[in-house]
Amino acid sequence: MCGIVGYIGQKDAYPILIKGLQRLEYRGYDSAGIALINGDTRTYKTKGKVSDLENYCEGKNISGSIGMGHTRWATHGEPNDVNAHPHVSMNGHFVVIHNGIIENYGRLKSRLKTRGYNFKSETDTEVLANLIEYIYLKGKVSADVAVRLALTKVVGAFGILVACKSENNKLVAARKGSPLVIGVGRGEYFFASDASPIIEYTDSVIYLNDNDMAVVTKDSLQLMTINNDKLEPKIQKLNLDIGEIEKGGYDHFMLKEIFEQARSINDTFRGRVSFDKQSLHLGGLYNVTDKLVAAKRIIIIGCGTSWHAGLVGEYLFEELARIPVEVEYASEFRYRNPVIYKDDVVIAISQSGETADTLAAIKLAKENGATVLGICNVVGSSIPRETDGGVYTHAGPEIGVASTKAFTAQVTVLTMMAVILGEKRKTISQEKYLKLIEDLTLIPDKIDKILSYNEMFKHISEKHKDSENFLYLGRGFQFPVALEGALKLKEISYIHAEGYPAAEMKHGPIALIDENMPVVVIATHDKSYEKIVSNIQEVKARKGIVIAIVTEGDTVLKDIADYTLEIPEVSEELAPLLTVVPLQMLSYYIAVLRGCNVDQPRNLAKSVTVE
Numbered sequence: 001m002c003g004i005v006g007y008i009g010q011k012d013a014y015p016i017l018i019k020g021l022q023r024l025e026y027r028g029y030d031s032a033g034i035a036l037i038n039g040d041t042r043t044y045k046t047k048g049k050v051s052d053l054e055n056y057c058e059g060k061n062i063s064g065s066i067g068m069g070h071t072r073w074a075t076h077g078e079p080n081d082v083n084a085h086p087h088v089s090m091n092g093h094f095v096v097i098h099n100g101i102i103e104n105y106g107r108l109k110s111r112l113k114t115r116g117y118n119f120k121s122e123t124d125t126e127v128l129a130n131l132i133e134y135i136y137l138k139g140k141v142s143a144d145v146a147v148r149l150a151l152t153k154v155v156g157a158f159g160i161l162v163a164c165k166s167e168n169n170k171l172v173a174a175r176k177g178s179p180l181v182i183g184v185g186r187g188e189y190f191f192a193s194d195a196s197p198i199i200e201y202t203d204s205v206i207y208l209n210d211n212d213m214a215v216v217t218k219d220s221l222q223l224m225t226i227n228n229d230k231l232e233p234k235i236q237k238l239n240l241d242i243g244e245i246e247k248g249g250y251d252h253f254m255l256k257e258i259f260e261q262a263r264s265i266n267d268t269f270r271g272r273v274s275f276d277k278q279s280l281h282l283g284g285l286y287n288v289t290d291k292l293v294a295a296k297r298i299i300i301i302g303c304g305t306s307w308h309a310g311l312v313g314e315y316l317f318e319e320l321a322r323i324p325v326e327v328e329y330a331s332e333f334r335y336r337n338p339v340i341y342k343d344d345v346v347i348a349i350s351q352s353g354e355t356a357d358t359l360a361a362i363k364l365a366k367e368n369g370a371t372v373l374g375i376c377n378v379v380g381s382s383i384p385r386e387t388d389g390g391v392y393t394h395a396g397p398e399i400g401v402a403s404t405k406a407f408t409a410q411v412t413v414l415t416m417m418a419v420i421l422g423e424k425r426k427t428i429s430q431e432k433y434l435k436l437i438e439d440l441t442l443i444p445d446k447i448d449k450i451l452s453y454n455e456m457f458k459h460i461s462e463k464h465k466d467s468e469n470f471l472y473l474g475r476g477f478q479f480p481v482a483l484e485g486a487l488k489l490k491e492i493s494y495i496h497a498e499g500y501p502a503a504e505m506k507h508g509p510i511a512l513i514d515e516n517m518p519v520v521v522i523a524t525h526d527k528s529y530e531k532i533v534s535n536i537q538e539v540k541a542r543k544g545i546v547i548a549i550v551t552e553g554d555t556v557l558k559d560i561a562d563y564t565l566e567i568p569e570v571s572e573e574l575a576p577l578l579t580v581v582p583l584q585m586l587s588y589y590i591a592v593l594r595g596c597n598v599d600q601p602r603n604l605a606k607s608v609t610v611e
């Protein structure tokens with residue numbers, strides 16, 4: 001949800017900012033803007049992508065060794081040039097970029113209006129810029145004090161960078177609820193919503209915590225809280241490789257990330273599966289293992305694809321560890337006054353570790369005394385810092401807005417957790433424990449095998465790219481995969497798609513089926529196989545087009561379905577790690593063939609830091 005980037009030092013800021021914005025474009029891409037400071041302050045902004053901003057800046061004065069840039073995902077005010085950031089205060093003293101939402105902006109705006117302020121945009125950010133300026137002029141305080149005091153009046157979430165015209169040798173950064181990282185170089189500092197724009201310049205970073213504020217010149221950094229308590233900056237080393245955030249020869253990040261899944265799952269295993277494949281260890285759970293083993297209930301929270309991974313987790317924990325599980329959308333959980341017991345274990349799943357609703361749900365669970373664990377991908381993000389323990393997925397940066405490798409890494413972690421718990425609670429035999437570990441380690445090669453059927457994915461996509469609706473069906477462990485398949489298709493190709501438990505089809509969706517309706521059915525060899533074959537027959541009897549995901553060697557469905565896509569033999573509990581792969585590939589090719597922007601689908605953002 002909006003990406004922010006900044007630079008202060010001796011180099012030209014413009015190329016650093018543009019490159020940084022391109023890396024952050026996954027966070028929002030409806031408009032972009034930049035401010036450059038070189039004695040004077042210039043802002044350039046436009047509707048559209050970072051490439052549109054670059055075109056817009058052509059021939060303009062882009063000098064300056066201090067600057068800030070923003071790529072927007074609109075919350076307040078439609079995407080247009082005026083609502084794009086940076087926002088300049090009414091009298092031109094301050095320039096602000098912002099990620100987040102100022103919830104009390106309406107009230108602040110009315111008050112500023114009565115004091116003579118008028119507004120060009122519909123944004124909450126311009127209100128903040130004017131509030132800072134009002135305090136600066138009225139209180140005759142320094143720019144950083146004005147920023148700090150303004151932030152004490154603000155309700156909501158922010159990651160901001162602020163520059164002041166008359167104190168033009170510094171930038172002020174602050175955060176509450178929206179991420180902000182500062183890169184520490186020699187005689188220079190970098191600012192960004194995540195570390196990806198920073199890594200090629202420095203591996204020393206400071207992660208701002210909520211309510212932190214930094215006042216930065218090219219040679220100094222002072223850290224304090226918004227309440228003016230001095231803080232000692234904690235410099236951490238980044239462990240991120242630049243190759244991981246580039247496309248590496250693939251047409252799209254999404255495709256690269258789908259193909260990376262064998263590697264990313266191996267990275268998830270690293271250090272966790274013993275060398276002899278006889279045991280699993282998750283270091284981040286050591287201090288909560290007793291609580292987990294004794295848990296009467298697990299509540300899993302997440303949003304989007306992470307919620308789907310959570311649903312797979314429900315099947316895994318209940319099947320292998322016999323612990324009752326509830327899976328909740330974080331946005332529902334946080335507002336519905338849920339019953340939370342002290343001996344509940346809450347597991348928050350999030351790729352970014354920054355999703356606003358998930359963070360708020362964690363807070364609520366903690367307030368109620370539950371043990372809260374995180375399963376996150378982005379190291380150092382907010383969720384791992386807020387939780388009592390947890391597991392990093394180590395899938396590497398995921399740039400494509402449609403989540404793929406993060407999902408399989410999340411499901412891998414959940415599987416490892418369930419297997420460990422099953423063994424400790426003696427709900428699975430030692431033999432089953434060892435078999436599941438062995439089978440898990442074979443998953444990466446099996447994913448690569450599925451991906452070798454590329455031509456088949458393209459062929460089916462060609463045939464059905466123009467369909468207006470798709471139905472996805474699965475039973476048991478495959479029901480969440482059906483939901484995930486439908487989500488993948490709708491988010492990147494804009495085709496209406498629904499995921500359903502196959503047996504529920506009779507209670508509604510069957511009415512939609514006709515000769516134009518492709519129905520993707522996950523029908524692998526497991527205990528519901530016979531039942532799902534019957535469901536497929538029901539679809540065929542109504543002339544639906546069946547694309548069946550089957551286990552290698554299935555001859556029955558080859559005769560019934562219009563298309564079969566094979567996955568290698570695998571135990572039922574691990575099958576979601578494989579069956580999701582053909583669904584990712586179908587969505588990818590259908591979206592490409594429809595001319596959609598696969599990595600940056602309309603209206604979406606990778607990291608949703610507003611509720």
Ligand code: G6P
Pocket residue numbers: 303304305306349350351352353354355358401402403604605606607608
């Ligand atoms: C957005 C992304 C999804 C993601 C969801 C939850 O909607 O586009 O891909 O699943 O947020 O994000 P999280 O970072 O918490 O997993």
